Amino acid sequence: MNCTYESPVKRMKLRGYVTHQKMEGAKILVNPHQEDDDFNEVLLHEIAHAFWWGASEEKIEHFAAITSQILKKFGR
Ligand SMILES: [Zn+2]
16 A cells, blocks of 8 residues: 655645644644745644634634734734
8 A cells, every 4th residue: 555645735735734632643734835924824823723623713813813913013
């Protein structure tokens, strides 16, 4: 059997991806081929999903947008 693993970020052309923290091998993947500000927002978005699994997409997007703006304001 020949199995190859392709990241869902690459396969599905996603900006980011997170698995439930209770899954074996839980992970957050962020597509590195995006602008720094977008990368930070996507990373924060996926982290928020990991911490508040089941929260609405609207709340997650709001959290990521605001926190990434705060980081940008401080040059991070
Ligand atoms: Zn999301």
